[in-house]
Amino acid sequence: MPEQSGKVQTVLGLIEPDQLGRTMTHEHLTMTFECSHVPVAPGDESLATAPIEMKHLHWLQQNPYSHNENLLLNQEIEAVKEELLCYRKAGGGSIVENTTTGITRNLPALRQLAKDTGVHIIAGAGYYVDVTHSDETRKMTVEKLTDIIVSEVLSGADGTDIRCGVIGEIGTGWPITDSEKKVLQATAHAQTQLGCPVIIHPGRNNAAPGEVIRILQEAGADISKTVMSHLDRTIFDRQELLEFAKKGSYLEYDLFGTEMLNYPFNLDVDMPSDSQRVQVLAFLIKEGYEDRILIAHDIHTKHRLTKYGGHGYCHILKNIVPKMLSRGITQNQVDKILIENPKQWLTFK
Numbered sequence: 001m002p003e004q005s006g007k008v009q010t011v012l013g014l015i016e017p018d019q020l021g022r023t024m025t026h027e028h029l030t031m032t033f034e035c036s037h038v039p040v041a042p043g044d045e046s047l048a049t050a051p052i053e054m055k056h057l058h059w060l061q062q063n064p065y066s067h068n069e070n071l072l073l074n075q076e077i078e079a080v081k082e083e084l085l086c087y088r089k090a091g092g093g094s095i096v097e098n099t100t101t102g103i104t105r106n107l108p109a110l111r112q113l114a115k116d117t118g119v120h121i122i123a124g125a126g127y128y129v130d131v132t133h134s135d136e137t138r139k140m141t142v143e144k145l146t147d148i149i150v151s152e153v154l155s156g157a158d159g160t161d162i163r164c165g166v167i168g169e170i171g172t173g174w175p176i177t178d179s180e181k182k183v184l185q186a187t188a189h190a191q192t193q194l195g196c197p198v199i200i201h202p203g204r205n206n207a208a209p210g211e212v213i214r215i216l217q218e219a220g221a222d223i224s225k226t227v228m229s230h231l232d233r234t235i236f237d238r239q240e241l242l243e244f245a246k247k248g249s250y251l252e253y254d255l256f257g258t259e260m261l262n263y264p265f266n267l268d269v270d271m272p273s274d275s276q277r278v279q280v281l282a283f284l285i286k287e288g289y290e291d292r293i294l295i296a297h298d299i300h301t302k303h304r305l306t307k308y309g310g311h312g313y314c315h316i317l318k319n320i321v322p323k324m325l326s327r328g329i330t331q332n333q334v335d336k337i338l339i340e341n342p343k344q345w346l347t348f349k
Protein backbone atom coordinates (compact mmCIF):
# COMPACT_ATOMS: atom_id res chain seq x y z
CA MET A 1 0.00 0.00 0.00
CA PRO A 2 1.60 3.36 -0.96
CA GLU A 3 2.41 5.81 1.85
CA GLN A 4 -0.17 8.17 0.31
CA SER A 5 -3.04 5.87 1.33
CA GLY A 6 -5.59 7.76 3.49
CA LYS A 7 -3.73 11.07 2.95
CA VAL A 8 -3.74 14.03 0.58
CA GLN A 9 -0.48 14.79 -1.26
CA THR A 10 0.43 18.49 -1.50
CA VAL A 11 3.54 20.10 -3.02
CA LEU A 12 4.90 20.34 0.55
CA GLY A 13 4.18 16.70 1.40
CA LEU A 14 1.39 14.54 2.79
CA ILE A 15 -1.36 16.05 4.94
CA GLU A 16 -4.41 14.70 6.76
CA PRO A 17 -7.59 15.15 4.68
CA ASP A 18 -9.17 17.25 7.47
CA GLN A 19 -6.44 19.87 7.00
CA LEU A 20 -7.71 20.79 3.51
CA GLY A 21 -10.57 23.10 4.49
CA ARG A 22 -12.41 24.93 1.71
CA THR A 23 -10.93 23.78 -1.58
CA MET A 24 -11.08 25.07 -5.15
CA THR A 25 -10.60 21.87 -7.15
CA HIS A 26 -9.72 23.44 -10.50
CA GLU A 27 -7.37 26.44 -10.65
CA HIS A 28 -4.08 27.45 -12.24
CA LEU A 29 -1.52 29.60 -10.43
CA THR A 30 1.17 29.66 -13.10
CA MET A 31 0.85 28.41 -16.68
CA THR A 32 0.92 29.43 -20.34
CA PHE A 33 -2.02 29.09 -22.71
CA GLU A 34 -0.48 30.01 -26.09
CA CYS A 35 -1.71 26.64 -27.41
CA SER A 36 -5.23 28.12 -27.38
CA HIS A 37 -4.49 31.47 -29.01
CA VAL A 38 -7.46 32.74 -31.05
CA PRO A 39 -6.64 35.00 -34.04
CA VAL A 40 -7.73 38.57 -33.42
CA ALA A 41 -10.72 39.93 -35.36
CA PRO A 42 -9.82 42.20 -38.33
CA GLY A 43 -9.53 45.77 -37.10
CA ASP A 44 -8.61 44.78 -33.53
CA GLU A 45 -4.95 43.91 -34.26
CA SER A 46 -3.51 46.74 -32.18
CA LEU A 47 -5.50 45.56 -29.13
CA ALA A 48 -3.90 42.12 -29.24
CA THR A 49 -0.50 43.54 -28.35
CA ALA A 50 -1.50 46.62 -26.34
CA PRO A 51 -0.64 46.74 -22.64
CA ILE A 52 -3.59 45.78 -20.43
CA GLU A 53 -5.33 49.05 -19.53
CA MET A 54 -8.68 50.06 -18.04
CA LYS A 55 -10.00 51.31 -21.39
CA HIS A 56 -9.39 47.91 -23.02
CA LEU A 57 -10.76 45.81 -20.18
CA HIS A 58 -14.14 45.04 -21.71
CA TRP A 59 -12.52 44.06 -25.01
CA LEU A 60 -10.11 41.81 -23.11
CA GLN A 61 -12.92 40.17 -21.13
CA GLN A 62 -14.72 39.39 -24.39
CA ASN A 63 -11.57 38.34 -26.30
CA PRO A 64 -9.27 36.87 -23.64
CA TYR A 65 -7.56 34.38 -25.96
CA SER A 66 -6.66 36.94 -28.64
CA HIS A 67 -4.42 39.05 -26.40
CA ASN A 68 -0.93 37.59 -26.50
CA GLU A 69 0.28 38.56 -23.03
CA ASN A 70 -3.00 37.63 -21.39
CA LEU A 71 -2.11 34.00 -22.07
CA LEU A 72 1.02 34.20 -19.90
CA LEU A 73 -0.23 33.69 -16.35
CA ASN A 74 3.30 32.47 -15.55
CA GLN A 75 4.45 36.13 -15.45
CA GLU A 76 2.22 36.91 -12.45
CA ILE A 77 3.65 34.95 -9.52
CA GLU A 78 3.75 38.00 -7.22
CA ALA A 79 0.16 38.98 -8.01
CA VAL A 80 -0.96 35.38 -7.53
CA LYS A 81 0.82 35.27 -4.17
CA GLU A 82 -1.10 38.37 -3.02
CA GLU A 83 -4.34 36.78 -4.19
CA LEU A 84 -3.64 33.55 -2.33
CA LEU A 85 -3.08 35.53 0.87
CA CYS A 86 -6.55 37.08 0.31
CA TYR A 87 -7.94 33.62 -0.42
CA ARG A 88 -6.72 32.40 2.98
CA LYS A 89 -8.13 35.48 4.68
CA ALA A 90 -11.49 34.81 3.02
CA GLY A 91 -11.54 31.29 4.51
CA GLY A 92 -9.88 29.31 1.71
CA GLY A 93 -7.67 26.41 2.68
CA SER A 94 -6.53 24.55 -0.43
CA ILE A 95 -6.24 24.77 -4.20
CA VAL A 96 -5.83 22.01 -6.77
CA GLU A 97 -3.43 23.37 -9.41
CA ASN A 98 -4.39 21.63 -12.64
CA THR A 99 -1.39 22.56 -14.84
CA THR A 100 -0.03 19.49 -16.59
CA THR A 101 2.72 18.84 -19.17
CA GLY A 102 2.13 21.02 -22.23
CA ILE A 103 1.03 24.24 -20.51
CA THR A 104 4.20 24.99 -18.54
CA ARG A 105 3.83 23.38 -15.12
CA ASN A 106 6.19 25.05 -12.61
CA LEU A 107 6.42 22.92 -9.48
CA PRO A 108 9.16 24.91 -7.69
CA ALA A 109 6.96 28.04 -8.03
CA LEU A 110 3.99 26.14 -6.60
CA ARG A 111 6.07 24.93 -3.67
CA GLN A 112 7.23 28.50 -2.96
CA LEU A 113 3.65 29.83 -3.19
CA ALA A 114 2.50 27.18 -0.71
CA LYS A 115 5.32 28.13 1.69
CA ASP A 116 4.69 31.87 1.34
CA THR A 117 0.91 31.77 1.71
CA GLY A 118 0.01 28.75 3.85
CA VAL A 119 -2.47 27.59 1.19
CA HIS A 120 -2.27 23.82 0.59
CA ILE A 121 -1.49 23.33 -3.11
CA ILE A 122 -2.05 20.00 -4.85
CA ALA A 123 -0.25 19.66 -8.21
CA GLY A 124 -1.38 17.75 -11.30
CA ALA A 125 0.38 14.88 -13.12
CA GLY A 126 0.00 13.89 -16.77
CA TYR A 127 -0.63 15.67 -20.05
CA TYR A 128 -2.82 18.45 -21.50
CA VAL A 129 -4.55 18.25 -24.94
CA ASP A 130 -3.10 16.71 -28.11
CA VAL A 131 -1.86 19.96 -29.66
CA THR A 132 0.60 20.26 -26.76
CA HIS A 133 1.90 16.66 -26.96
CA SER A 134 5.53 16.46 -28.07
CA ASP A 135 6.61 14.02 -30.80
CA GLU A 136 8.24 11.99 -28.04
CA THR A 137 4.97 11.84 -26.07
CA ARG A 138 3.02 10.79 -29.16
CA LYS A 139 5.39 7.87 -29.76
CA MET A 140 5.14 6.53 -26.19
CA THR A 141 3.29 3.32 -25.39
CA VAL A 142 0.52 3.29 -22.79
CA GLU A 143 2.93 1.45 -20.48
CA LYS A 144 5.60 4.16 -20.79
CA LEU A 145 3.03 6.93 -20.23
CA THR A 146 1.73 5.05 -17.18
CA ASP A 147 5.26 4.77 -15.73
CA ILE A 148 5.82 8.52 -16.16
CA ILE A 149 2.52 9.46 -14.52
CA VAL A 150 3.10 7.05 -11.63
CA SER A 151 6.57 8.46 -11.12
CA GLU A 152 5.23 12.06 -11.10
CA VAL A 153 3.03 11.04 -8.17
CA LEU A 154 5.45 8.77 -6.27
CA SER A 155 8.83 10.43 -6.90
CA GLY A 156 8.33 13.92 -8.31
CA ALA A 157 7.92 15.58 -11.70
CA ASP A 158 9.92 17.74 -14.13
CA GLY A 159 13.26 16.72 -12.61
CA THR A 160 12.22 17.81 -9.09
CA ASP A 161 11.33 15.86 -5.96
CA ILE A 162 7.96 17.66 -5.83
CA ARG A 163 5.18 15.12 -6.06
CA CYS A 164 1.82 15.52 -7.75
CA GLY A 165 -1.31 14.73 -5.76
CA VAL A 166 -3.81 14.25 -8.59
CA ILE A 167 -3.63 13.04 -12.19
CA GLY A 168 -4.88 15.90 -14.39
CA GLU A 169 -6.19 17.95 -15.78
CA ILE A 170 -5.84 15.35 -18.48
CA GLY A 171 -6.60 17.17 -21.72
CA THR A 172 -8.88 15.76 -24.38
CA GLY A 173 -10.42 17.38 -27.44
CA TRP A 174 -13.26 16.40 -29.71
CA PRO A 175 -12.96 14.04 -31.37
CA ILE A 176 -10.50 12.41 -28.98
CA THR A 177 -7.19 11.76 -30.77
CA ASP A 178 -5.13 8.54 -30.63
CA SER A 179 -2.50 10.22 -28.48
CA GLU A 180 -5.15 11.54 -26.04
CA LYS A 181 -6.70 8.07 -25.86
CA LYS A 182 -3.35 6.55 -24.88
CA VAL A 183 -2.96 9.18 -22.15
CA LEU A 184 -6.46 8.37 -20.86
CA GLN A 185 -5.63 4.65 -20.76
CA ALA A 186 -2.36 5.42 -18.96
CA THR A 187 -4.28 7.60 -16.51
CA ALA A 188 -6.61 4.70 -15.71
CA HIS A 189 -3.69 2.28 -15.25
CA ALA A 190 -1.79 4.73 -13.03
CA GLN A 191 -4.93 5.38 -10.97
CA THR A 192 -5.39 1.61 -10.49
CA GLN A 193 -1.84 1.34 -9.10
CA LEU A 194 -2.04 4.44 -6.92
CA GLY A 195 -5.67 4.78 -5.80
CA CYS A 196 -5.37 8.49 -6.56
CA PRO A 197 -7.75 11.25 -7.69
CA VAL A 198 -8.12 11.96 -11.43
CA ILE A 199 -9.46 15.09 -13.19
CA ILE A 200 -10.40 15.40 -16.87
CA HIS A 201 -10.66 18.32 -19.32
CA PRO A 202 -13.28 17.13 -21.87
CA GLY A 203 -13.57 18.29 -25.48
CA ARG A 204 -16.07 21.01 -26.30
CA ASN A 205 -18.92 18.76 -27.37
CA ASN A 206 -21.80 17.37 -25.30
CA ALA A 207 -20.78 13.80 -26.20
CA ALA A 208 -17.19 14.28 -25.00
CA PRO A 209 -17.59 13.66 -21.22
CA GLY A 210 -19.44 10.37 -21.80
CA GLU A 211 -16.86 9.15 -24.30
CA VAL A 212 -13.99 9.94 -21.90
CA ILE A 213 -15.71 8.00 -19.13
CA ARG A 214 -16.23 5.07 -21.51
CA ILE A 215 -12.50 4.94 -22.38
CA LEU A 216 -11.46 5.28 -18.74
CA GLN A 217 -13.90 2.61 -17.61
CA GLU A 218 -12.72 0.19 -20.28
CA ALA A 219 -9.15 0.72 -19.03
CA GLY A 220 -10.17 -0.02 -15.43
CA ALA A 221 -10.40 3.48 -13.90
CA ASP A 222 -12.30 4.23 -10.71
CA ILE A 223 -14.93 6.64 -12.03
CA SER A 224 -16.11 7.48 -8.51
CA LYS A 225 -12.67 9.04 -7.94
CA THR A 226 -12.69 10.97 -11.21
CA VAL A 227 -13.76 14.58 -11.82
CA MET A 228 -15.34 15.72 -15.09
CA SER A 229 -14.39 19.40 -15.44
CA HIS A 230 -15.94 22.28 -17.41
CA LEU A 231 -19.51 20.95 -17.45
CA ASP A 232 -20.63 24.62 -17.58
CA ARG A 233 -19.64 24.83 -21.27
CA THR A 234 -20.24 21.23 -22.25
CA ILE A 235 -23.62 19.72 -21.25
CA PHE A 236 -26.64 22.04 -21.32
CA ASP A 237 -29.69 19.79 -21.60
CA ARG A 238 -30.82 18.84 -18.10
CA GLN A 239 -31.95 15.29 -18.96
CA GLU A 240 -28.63 14.70 -20.68
CA LEU A 241 -26.85 16.05 -17.60
CA LEU A 242 -28.72 13.58 -15.37
CA GLU A 243 -27.82 10.73 -17.73
CA PHE A 244 -24.18 11.76 -17.48
CA ALA A 245 -24.39 12.14 -13.68
CA LYS A 246 -25.51 8.50 -13.40
CA LYS A 247 -22.07 7.41 -14.63
CA GLY A 248 -20.77 8.32 -11.17
CA SER A 249 -17.97 10.87 -11.69
CA TYR A 250 -17.74 14.14 -9.79
CA LEU A 251 -19.55 16.92 -11.66
CA GLU A 252 -17.45 20.07 -11.78
CA TYR A 253 -18.69 23.59 -12.53
CA ASP A 254 -15.38 25.38 -12.68
CA LEU A 255 -15.77 28.44 -14.86
CA PHE A 256 -17.31 30.67 -12.16
CA GLY A 257 -16.46 34.27 -13.01
CA THR A 258 -16.38 33.63 -16.78
CA GLU A 259 -19.18 35.57 -18.44
CA MET A 260 -18.59 36.11 -22.17
CA LEU A 261 -20.93 36.68 -25.10
CA ASN A 262 -19.05 34.66 -27.74
CA TYR A 263 -17.20 31.57 -26.57
CA PRO A 264 -14.49 31.47 -29.24
CA PHE A 265 -13.67 27.75 -28.92
CA ASN A 266 -17.24 26.80 -29.85
CA LEU A 267 -19.45 29.58 -31.17
CA ASP A 268 -22.55 27.36 -30.79
CA VAL A 269 -22.14 27.55 -27.02
CA ASP A 270 -23.87 30.24 -24.96
CA MET A 271 -21.56 30.53 -21.97
CA PRO A 272 -23.79 30.54 -18.86
CA SER A 273 -23.74 33.36 -16.33
CA ASP A 274 -22.83 32.72 -12.70
CA SER A 275 -26.55 32.93 -11.81
CA GLN A 276 -27.27 30.16 -14.32
CA ARG A 277 -24.43 28.07 -12.86
CA VAL A 278 -25.98 28.38 -9.40
CA GLN A 279 -29.33 27.31 -10.88
CA VAL A 280 -27.74 24.13 -12.26
CA LEU A 281 -26.12 23.39 -8.89
CA ALA A 282 -29.54 23.74 -7.20
CA PHE A 283 -31.03 21.40 -9.82
CA LEU A 284 -28.33 18.75 -9.29
CA ILE A 285 -28.79 18.97 -5.52
CA LYS A 286 -32.56 18.53 -5.88
CA GLU A 287 -31.88 15.45 -8.02
CA GLY A 288 -29.73 13.93 -5.26
CA TYR A 289 -26.20 14.72 -6.47
CA GLU A 290 -24.95 16.96 -3.64
CA ASP A 291 -22.17 14.46 -2.84
CA ARG A 292 -20.84 14.69 -6.39
CA ILE A 293 -20.59 18.45 -7.05
CA LEU A 294 -17.33 20.44 -7.12
CA ILE A 295 -16.82 24.11 -8.04
CA ALA A 296 -13.92 26.42 -8.97
CA HIS A 297 -12.91 29.35 -11.20
CA ASP A 298 -10.31 27.70 -13.48
CA ILE A 299 -8.28 30.92 -13.62
CA HIS A 300 -5.90 30.44 -16.56
CA THR A 301 -5.34 33.95 -17.97
CA LYS A 302 -4.15 37.24 -16.50
CA HIS A 303 -7.38 39.19 -16.96
CA ARG A 304 -9.17 37.14 -14.32
CA LEU A 305 -6.75 38.27 -11.59
CA THR A 306 -7.89 41.22 -9.46
CA LYS A 307 -4.70 43.00 -10.56
CA TYR A 308 -6.29 43.27 -14.03
CA GLY A 309 -9.85 44.02 -12.91
CA GLY A 310 -10.84 40.35 -12.70
CA HIS A 311 -12.75 38.42 -10.04
CA GLY A 312 -9.73 36.62 -8.54
CA TYR A 313 -9.55 33.39 -6.54
CA CYS A 314 -11.96 34.65 -3.80
CA HIS A 315 -14.99 35.17 -6.05
CA ILE A 316 -16.69 31.91 -5.07
CA LEU A 317 -16.12 32.41 -1.34
CA LYS A 318 -17.11 36.07 -1.36
CA ASN A 319 -19.88 36.24 -3.99
CA ILE A 320 -21.05 32.82 -5.12
CA VAL A 321 -21.57 31.25 -1.69
CA PRO A 322 -24.00 34.04 -0.61
CA LYS A 323 -25.81 33.63 -3.93
CA MET A 324 -26.07 29.86 -3.38
CA LEU A 325 -27.52 30.44 0.09
CA SER A 326 -30.02 32.96 -1.31
CA ARG A 327 -31.21 30.38 -3.84
CA GLY A 328 -32.14 27.71 -1.30
CA ILE A 329 -28.85 25.79 -1.12
CA THR A 330 -28.20 25.17 2.58
CA GLN A 331 -24.98 25.92 4.47
CA ASN A 332 -24.57 22.18 4.97
CA GLN A 333 -24.74 21.63 1.20
CA VAL A 334 -22.28 24.49 0.55
CA ASP A 335 -19.87 22.87 3.01
CA LYS A 336 -20.24 19.55 1.23
CA ILE A 337 -19.37 21.17 -2.10
CA LEU A 338 -16.43 23.18 -0.79
CA ILE A 339 -15.03 20.93 1.95
CA GLU A 340 -16.37 17.39 2.15
CA ASN A 341 -16.51 16.47 -1.55
CA PRO A 342 -12.98 17.77 -2.31
CA LYS A 343 -11.73 15.89 0.75
CA GLN A 344 -13.30 12.60 -0.35
CA TRP A 345 -11.96 13.04 -3.88
CA LEU A 346 -8.40 14.06 -2.93
CA THR A 347 -7.78 11.33 -0.35
CA PHE A 348 -5.78 8.43 -1.76
CA LYS A 349 -7.48 5.04 -1.36
Ligand SMILES: CCC(=O)NCCS(=O)(=O)O
Pocket residue numbers: 033103201230233255265298300
Ligand atom coordinates in the same frame (compact mmCIF):
# COMPACT_ATOMS: atom_id res chain seq x y z
C1 LIG B 1 -5.80 25.16 -19.10
C2 LIG B 1 -7.07 25.80 -18.78
C3 LIG B 1 -8.25 25.20 -19.48
O1 LIG B 1 -8.14 24.23 -20.20
N1 LIG B 1 -9.39 25.78 -19.27
C4 LIG B 1 -10.57 25.38 -19.94
C5 LIG B 1 -11.04 26.46 -20.75
S1 LIG B 1 -12.43 26.02 -21.61
O2 LIG B 1 -12.15 24.85 -22.46
O3 LIG B 1 -13.50 25.67 -20.69
O4 LIG B 1 -12.78 27.18 -22.40
